[in-house]
Amino acid sequence: MAIFFQNLVNALQWGSFYALIALGYSMVYSILMLFNFAHGDIFMVGAYIGFGVSTGLLALSSSGALAMPNWLILVLTILFSMFLTSFVGMLVERVGYRPLRNAPRASAAITGLMIGIILETGNLVLMGARRVSFPSLIETTVYNVGGVFVTNKKIMIVLVSLLLTFALHQFVRRTKWGMAMRAMAFDFAVVPLMGVPVNSMIALTFAIGSALAAAAGILFGVAYPVLDPYMGILFGWKAFVAAILGGRGSILGATLAGFLLGFTEIFVAMIFPSTLRDLIAYSIILLILTFRPHGFFGEPYSARLRL
Amino acid sequence: MPILRVHNMSHDFGGLRAVQDYALEIEMGQIRGLIGPNGAGKTTIFNLLTGIYTPTEGEILLDGKRINGLPAHQIASMGISRTFQNLLLWRHMTVLEHVKMGHYSRIRYGLFGAFFGTTKRHKEEAEIEEKAYTLLDMMGIRHLSDQVVLNLPYGAQRRVEMARALATQPRILLLDEPTAGMNPEELGQIMEIIRRVHDELGLAILLIEHRLKVVMELCERIQTLNFGEVIAEGTPEAIQNDPGVIDAYLGKESVF
Amino acid sequence: MPVKERTSRNLLAPYSRVPLLGWFCGALIAVTLERFAGIPIALALGLPKIPVLFGLDIMLKKPALVPNAILYVFLVYGLPMGVTTRSSISLTNRLADWLIRFPIAITVAVHLALLYTTLHLWAGISDYRALVLKLTLIAVMLTLSLNVINGYMGEFSCSHPGFMALGAYCASVFTVGLFVDDRFFGAVFLPPALGPFLFPIALILGGFLASFGALFVAIPSFRTRGDYLAIISLAFLFIVKSMIENLEFVRGPRGLSGQPDWADLPTVFLWTVLCVWSINNFVRSTIGKALNAVRDNEMAASAMTVDTRRTKIVAFLFAAFWAGVAGGLFAHVLRYVNPSTFSIQNLAEVLAMVYFGGLNSVYGSIVGAVSISLLGEALRPLEIFKWIIIPLLLILVMIFRPTGLIAFKDLDVTSLLRPKQNPGGEV
Numbered sequence: 003m004a005i006f007f008q009n010l011v012n013a014l015q016w017g018s019f020y021a022l023i024a025l026g027y028s029m030v031y032s033i034l035m036l037f038n039f040a041h042g043d044i045f046m047v048g049a050y051i052g053f054g055v056s057t058g059l060l061a062l063s064s065s066g067a068l069a070m071p072n073w074l075i076l077v078l079t080i081l082f083s084m085f086l087t088s089f090v091g092m093l094v095e096r097v098g099y100r101p102l103r104n105a106p107r108a109s110a111a112i113t114g115l116m117i118g119i120i121l122e123t124g125n126l127v128l129m130g131a132r133r134v135s136f137p138s139l140i141e142t143t144v145y146n147v148g149g150v151f152v153t154n155k156k157i158m159i160v161l162v163s164l165l166l167t168f169a170l171h172q173f174v175r176r177t178k179w180g181m182a183m184r185a186m187a188f189d190f191a192v193v194p195l196m197g198v199p200v201n202s203m204i205a206l207t208f209a210i211g212s213a214l215a216a217a218a219g220i221l222f223g224v225a226y227p228v229l230d231p232y233m234g235i236l237f238g239w240k241a242f243v244a245a246i247l248g249g250r251g252s253i254l255g256a257t258l259a260g261f262l263l264g265f266t267e268i269f270v271a272m273i274f275p276s277t278l279r280d281l282i283a284y285s286i287i288l289l290i291l292t293f294r295p296h297g298f299f300g301e302p303y304s305a306r307l308r309l
Numbered sequence: 310m311p312i313l314r315v316h317n318m319s320h321d322f323g324g325l326r327a328v329q330d331y332a333l334e335i336e337m338g339q340i341r342g343l344i345g346p347n348g349a350g351k352t353t354i355f356n357l358l359t360g361i362y363t364p365t366e367g368e369i370l371l372d373g374k375r376i377n378g379l380p381a382h383q384i385a386s387m388g389i390s391r392t393f394q395n396l397l398l399w400r401h402m403t404v405l406e407h408v409k410m411g412h413y414s415r416i417r418y419g420l421f422g423a424f425f426g427t428t429k430r431h432k433e434e435a436e437i438e439e440k441a442y443t444l445l446d447m448m449g450i451r452h453l454s455d456q457v458v459l460n461l462p463y464g465a466q467r468r469v470e471m472a473r474a475l476a477t478q479p480r481i482l483l484l485d486e487p488t489a490g491m492n493p494e495e496l497g498q499i500m501e502i503i504r505r506v507h508d509e510l511g512l513a514i515l516l517i518e519h520r521l522k523v524v525m526e527l528c529e530r531i532q533t534l535n536f537g538e539v540i541a542e543g544t545p546e547a548i549q550n551d552p553g554v555i556d557a558y559l560g561k562e563s564v565f
Numbered sequence: 566m567p568v569k570e571r572t573s574r575n576l577l578a579p580y581s582r583v584p585l586l587g588w589f590c591g592a593l594i595a596v597t598l599e600r601f602a603g604i605p606i607a608l609a610l611g612l613p614k615i616p617v618l619f620g621l622d623i624m625l626k627k628p629a630l631v632p633n634a635i636l637y638v639f640l641v642y643g644l645p646m647g648v649t650t651r652s653s654i655s656l657t658n659r660l661a662d663w664l665i666r667f668p669i670a671i672t673v674a675v676h677l678a679l680l681y682t683t684l685h686l687w688a689g690i691s692d693y694r695a696l697v698l699k700l701t702l703i704a705v706m707l708t709l710s711l712n713v714i715n716g717y718m719g720e721f722s723c724s725h726p727g728f729m730a731l732g733a734y735c736a737s738v739f740t741v742g743l744f745v746d747d748r749f750f751g752a753v754f755l756p757p758a759l760g761p762f763l764f765p766i767a768l769i770l771g772g773f774l775a776s777f778g779a780l781f782v783a784i785p786s787f788r789t790r791g792d793y794l795a796i797i798s799l800a801f802l803f804i805v806k807s808m809i810e811n812l813e814f815v816r817g818p819r820g821l822s823g824q825p826d827w828a829d830l831p832t833v834f835l836w837t838v839l840c841v842w843s844i845n846n847f848v849r850s851t852i853g854k855a856l857n858a859v860r861d862n863e864m865a866a867s868a869m870t871v872d873t874r875r876t877k878i879v880a881f882l883f884a885a886f887w888a889g890v891a892g893g894l895f896a897h898v899l900r901y902v903n904p905s906t907f908s909i910q911n912l913a914e915v916l917a918m919v920y921f922g923g924l925n926s927v928y929g930s931i932v933g934a935v936s937i938s939l940l941g942e943a944l945r946p947l948e949i950f951k952w953i954i955i956p957l958l959l960i961l962v963m964i965f966r967p968t969g970l971i972a973f974k975d976l977d978v979t980s981l982l983r984p985k986q987n988p989g990g991e992v
Contacts, residue, residue: 105967108721112920113963115913116956123952235909246796281807284800381867399861409851410858414870426846477870
């Protein structure tokens with residue numbers, strides 16, 4: 003029983019990463035009907051930016067110029083990296099997707115894929131082949147709750163993720179920009195007629211999505227400090243699966259699906275030999291999709307031009 | 310002997326009854342009209358007849374054989390063909406390719422011929438092409454045969470749609486607003502084409518139209534649909550004077 | 566017209582009258598020249614050896630030798646081809662005209678024989694060239710088969726590496742198990758001499774296994790399309806990869822080696838020709854055009870008697886078959902296969918080739934596969950920067966020609982082989 007709860011906690015943590023990344027996919031998809039295949043790599047870029055920022059802040063702090071407690075450094079890292087990574091996202095949109103706004107979506111998807119490769123290679127060029135380690139900013143304390151060992155890191159990760167998801171939800175529901183996004187998701191063509199600056203809103207969508215991915219990257223770095231340039235590939239594509247599983251453009255769906263994916267992977271690894279994890283987890287996903295082909299909260303597919 | 314008989318056909322979309330007790334009997338060579346205000350359910354009836362939806366209740370008999378519930382492509386190969394209100398053409402394909410596609414279900418050379426380019430396949434493809442050109446001639450668009458339909462003017466596209474529908478060698482042709490968006494000159498041409506198709510091929514034709522002039526001139530009998538139900542049925546003259554029809558269209562004003 | 570423009574126009578105009586036969590002959594002459602005089606020419610030009618990849622390899626490794634390399638390419642390829650094709654225009658056109666009167670199979674055979682001889686001679690210079698050529702031909706098969714699903718049928722399928730993997734492993738198990746050693750089926754019980762004749766069976770079995778796998782993507786495609794199908798195909802890819810990694814039978818992640826050396830250039834060439842031929846036949850038939858109809862409007866296709874389910878299944882299974890055969894060939898060219906090859910990176914590469922070359926086009930796939938493969942090889946000295954240049958190139962193509970370089974263009978063999986000029990000299 004304790005093992006079950008142990009894995010539950012792990013699953014919540016693992017699912018948080020997928021959920022945060024899936025949110026970015028879902029937001030862009032709901033508005034542009036486009037999957038940003040560079041998104042996983044933006045997660046990676048966010049992690050590396052976080053590495054840079056935290057290392058810089060640590061140096062600053064230890065040199066005595068601006069002494070800060072580690073937890074403050076972590077908070078600042080998260081905020082600052084989210085901010086910086088949002089620009090990366092906006093740049094990707096401006097350079098890669100805006101010229102293809104009227105092109106077939108498959109072409110835009112390929113462009114995204116290529117941009118992702120450039121980001122990975124760029125990282126390799128800049129940082130070299132050696133792996134970097136995210137600085138340790140939190141002392142690991144382990145709490146024993148009735149036989150279940152929970153680290154403070156895991157709790158923090160899950161809490162921060164839920165907080166960010168909640169913040170996003172409020173933003174979309176309550177602000178006028180959020181309303182504009184929902185309108186664009188509903189009927190893209192009409193929105194500019196209402197005086198909404200479409201290009202800015204799209205940029206904002208990418209910015210927010212990228213910021214969330216950056217947060218996921220940093221949280222990941224806290225939990226698993228060793229970063230590598232290809233970390234975005236597997237996470238990115240799996241989060242993509244989660245985004246679709248959750249249903250087109252549904253924030254709640256993306257979050258739930260992200261956690262579901264995390265749960266599936268962790269619990270499958272608990273029951274079966276870990277090498278079978280992907281095999282079984284994805285067979286389950288495939289089965290879900292066969293019976294609910296439109297995801298949890300998605301609308302039925304309507305004929306849409308693809309070429 | 311009616312080629313198509315529909316009894317008590319009704320259809321629900323969730324809680325909404327879109328079509329109520331529709332009935333139809335049509336024989337080869339007859340031209341029938343189906344009119345009614347927007348949203349009355351006319352296209353839904355076409356979709357039901359062609360197998361896009363399976364009717365919740367009722368029966369559709371083609372040549373005495375029950376076809377409701379069969380897949381759309383099978384119904385099409387059994388002899389019912391249609392055009393679409395919104396011109397569902399295949400944007401990247403040429404005119405000739407559109408018309409050849411109607412022969413799909415009659416192809417005998419199979420996958421073997423398709424993969425290996427057998428003589429049988431070449432012969433059959435040549436036959437299909439011949440038949441396609443004949444139809445294009447009838448529609449007057451043979452000179453456009455290698456054009457990609459995306460580039461064609463609207464009037465030509467309408468003709469491609471009709472040629473495509475005829476390529477399946479139907480016995481019943483369902484035309485969904487064939488004159489939509491046309492100017493008076495194009496209108497006359499399309500009406501001419503419909504008459505020619507009817508005279509030369511002897512098909513049964515069911516026509517949805519908003520332009521009452523077209524319906525009055527071409528159709529022998531007309532059904533008027535409102536809110537999914539047939540509210541009047543009869544000759545053009547009878548329909549013209551039917552108070553229920555007038556009321557459905559324009560309130561108490563005469564529309565004719 | 567300014568003098569400079571007129572001169573260049575006059576210079577290049579005759580080349581439009583060279584039939585395909587002329588180009589093949591010219592290429593043959595060039596590679597023959599290289600075969601017999603390549604080394605002396607290279608040495609005379611100050612190059613250490615014959616440049617293996619049109620000089621690009623040397624240019625990137627030793628920039629000082631760029632002018633020498635260019636001169637080599639000009640002297641060995643450019644000049645001979647340019648001169649012989651131009652001077653023999655009337656001869657080659659007459660020959661082409663004569664050839665085309667035969668049944669098309671013969672005309673094609675002659676052209677293919679010429680092409681093969683050229684490739685054989687070119688590859689004979691070094692093992693590296695032979696390897697690059699074989700891998701490029703395999704890339705053509707992969708690209709074209711993916712184009713059937715992504716281009717002709719307009720899906721976005723991510724499962725191709727999975728099909729390739731199934732074919733690679735199946736063919737390998739067959740050949741290794743029956744001919745090499747006893748790890749799969751016990752003692753080797755077939756005489757090794759029989760091997761090369763049974764190799765096609767190994768490849769076909771691999772293709773069939775891949776087709777079987779394709780059912781798992783094709784059947785869901787009945788109900789879902791577009792993006793949902795993308796993740797179904799992606800899930801399929803993860804599953805196949807994971808499955809292979811867990812099969813101790815084929816040594817899991819350590820990979821399977823020891824495949825017999827039966828994938829020589831003629832074999833790979835022939836399979837590629839078969840692939841291009843059968844796919845081209847298919848997509849030009851009315852049955853094949855149904856793929857386009859289903860792509861462009863599925864409801865209308867149904868209404869025009871097209872069985873959309875059958876169409877989708879045929880397309881997926883047929884494409885997967887060729888991906889499986891390509892995988893089998895790949896395993897036997899490298900004589901080693903392991904699951905990490907069939908990854909997201911592989912997917913990105915093959916997608917790049919399809920979209921770069923052009924959707925819905927046999928020409929496009931050939932061009933895309935050859936360009937990206939050769940470019941990839943040529944840029945190898947740049948190491949990691951290769952993966953900035955190639956993606957950038959693709960992005961540029963996507964921005965300016967979103968459906969690829971040569972999209973939607975039919976390959977009509979007869980008009981390809983036709984003379985470009987009547988015997989009387991008219992065009």
